[in-house]
Amino acid sequence: MAERVHNRQALNNYLQEVRRNTTRLTWEKNPEGPDHRPTWLAIAYLDGIEWGRGQGPLRAQLWKLPLNVF
Secondary structure, eight states, X not given: OOOOOOHHHHHHHHIIIIISOSTTEEEXXXXXXXXXXXXXXXXXXXXXXXXXXXXXXXXXXXXXXXXXXX
């Protein structure tokens, strides 16, 4: 059975193999809404250019969201 490669891992593999550099990827993560129930917004940037964004109820889920565009 083949292992599922998560979006974040696929992007890191791409940056290491093709670009030879993972430092070109940066993140912006911000909560929105009430403190007791925020919605987290994440934006992924590659070389300072926005490549994807996503939002979810848990900050831990944000690693997966914006990378769907890669």
